[in-house]
Amino acid sequence: MTRRLGFFLLLAPLVLWLGLLIIIPHIDMALVSLRARTGPGEYAPSLQNYGDFFTQPLYLMTFARTAIMSVLATLITLIIGFPISYYIAKIARGRSQASLFLLCLIPFWVSELVRTFGWIILLRETGVISNMLQWAGLADQPVEMLYNDAAMMLGLVYTSMLFMVVPLTTTLESLDDAVIEAGYDLGGNGFSVLREIVIPHAMPGIVSGCIVVFMLSLGNYLTPTMLGGKDSLWFTQLIYSQFIVRFNWELGAAFGFCLLGASSLIVWGMLRLSGQTLERTMGEGA
C-alpha cells in the first residue's frame, strides 16, 4: 500500500507538469481554434480559422518560409557542428577535450537575449565590424549588416549550435578508434572512412541533433524578431500578433496547431529518410 503511494507521489510532478502545462492548454487551444466569433461574446463551432490559414497567401508563404529557413539553419548547424564535434570527440585529448567542450557551453550561461544583443553590437551600422571595415579602408561608409536573412540565419545557427554539438560528440565518442583505423588499414581514404564508417555510426546523433535544432529554430521568436528585417517574417511572429496585437485567439490557436502539425510531419520525414527511430536517436543522443 505504501509502495503504491510512493509510486503515485513520484509520478505526481510529471503528471501535473504534463497535464497542467501541456495537455490541458492544448485541449483548450484545440477547442479555441475550432470556433469562430459570430458576435460580441458569441462563438460557433467552425473550421473558418484553418480555412483562413490555407487561403491567405501571406500566412502560407510565411509558414513555408519559416519551415524552409529552419531546415536550412539545421543543415548549416550540422555542417559547422560536425567537424567541431569530431575534433572534440576524436582528435582532442584529455584536458583540451574538456576545455573545448566547455568553450561550446559557456555562451549558453548567458541569456539568449543578451547573446542576441551581442550580435547586434557586432553587426549594426555603428557596430564593431562596420567600424573595423572603415578603419581598414575596406568600406568608405558605415555598413549595415543587421535586419536581413543572413543576420537572422547567423543568429539561429549560433543559438542552436550547442544542441547539435552535444549529441554528435556523444555518439562520435562511442565510436572505437580502432574501427576508424581498420577503415584506413583496409584501404579506405579520409572520405570513404567518413562516408562508410563515421557518418553511419553517428547517424543517431546527427538525427537527434537535427530534430532538436529544427524544433528550436521553427519555434524561435527572439532571433528573427531582433536580427531579421522587415521581409524576414517568422511564423511565430504571426502567432504572437494574432494573440497579443489583434486579440484573435481563434486564428492564433489554429496557427499554433498548424505549426505543431508541420514540425511533427517534418521530424517524421527526417526519421523515415534516415532509417532511424525516435527511441534510438533520443536514447543514444542528448
Add this chain to the structure above:
Amino acid sequence: MTADRAPDLECRALTKRFDTMTAVRSVDFSVPAGSFFSILGPSGCGKTTIMRMIAGFLEPTSGDILIKGRSMLGVPPNRRPVNMVFQHLALFPMMNVAENIGYGLRRQGVAKAEITRRTGEVLERIQLPDIGTRKVSELSGGQRQRVAIARCMVLEPDVLLLDEPLGALDLKLREKMKIELKALQAEFDTTFVYITHDQGEALVMSDSVAVMNAGAFEQVGAARDLYYNPATAFVAGFVGEANRWTGRVTAARGSEAEVRTDAGLTLHARGTGLSQGDKVEIFVRPEAITLAHSVHAVEGDANQIAVQVTALLFNGANSRVLVRDPVSGAEIDVALPQSAAFADLDKGAQVHVGWGRDQSLCFAGTRA
C-alpha cells in the same frame, strides 16, 4: 630479381622514441614468406608500437621497414600490403558480415559481381558460408574472430598483423582458436605476425618467436629454443615456469658452476663465462625436477635435496608440489608426476628432489 627471394617482412634498426622514452630500441628481424612469427612480451614492452609502425599508424623515428623488399617509409596505411586484425577486432558494426568483408574490395574498386564472388569464397574458407547477411552483433566470439581474419585475407595481403586478437575470448574458446588460427594460416599460406603477452599462444602457434622486453628483442628463435636454451635471464623467467634464485658463484670450472643462493642453498649449474664471486640468477623449471620417495632415485643428479612437502596445488595435469629445504628454508616448486606413486602424497611428507646440472640455467645477474 632479389625481390623474389626477399623476406615478406624485414625490420632494420627500427627505433621509435616518444618525447622522453624510447618505446622500441633498434630492433632487427626478418620474417620469411609463409611463416608464423610472434612477438611475445609483457605489456608496455613496445610490441604494439612495432605493430603500429608496420601497419603505418606510426612513423619510425629511425630504421626501415621493408615488405617484400620494398621500403614502407612514408607509405600511408591504406597503401601498404599489410592488414591488421585489431585487438578488439574492430569489425564495422554498421555493416553486415558480407559488407564488412567486401569493404576493402570496394575501396579497390573491384566490380560488384567479383566482390560477391570473392566474399563468398573467403566465407567458405573460414567455414562460415551462410553468415553473409548476418549482423556483426549476432555472431559469437569465435565467428567474429574468423570474420575479422577473412576481412583482411580477402585482400590477399603480403603480411597479416594480429594484435592479441584472442585476448577478449574465454579460456576454452581461446584454446580452440589457437589451433584454428594456425590452421587458417596454413590454409591462406600468408605470413602472420602475431603479438601477444600470452606465452601459450606464442609457443603453440609460431614457427618463430621473438621475446621482447623494454623496447628490445631479447631472443628470437623457435619455441623449443626459447624454452630449453634461453639466451637471457629475462627469457628464462618469462617463457615457461621457473624457480628463480639469486646468489653468488662460489666455484667456477669451464661451463660448470657452484652457486650459493641468498637463501643458503648450494646448487650446481651450467653457465659459461662465470667466475667466483659473480652475482647470478638461477632458473630451474618445475617440470625438470625429479620427485622421489627415496634418495636412490635421484642419486645420479648433480643437485639433490631432502625436502618436506609444504603444499599441494592440484590442477589436473599441471599440478604442483611446493617443497621446503629444511636447512636453508628455500621453497621449491616441483611438477607433480602423474603416476600412482605420488597419488597419496600429503602435506608434511618427507621426499627427495633432484635435477641435473644442465637443468639449472645460470645467468650473470643484472637485477640481483
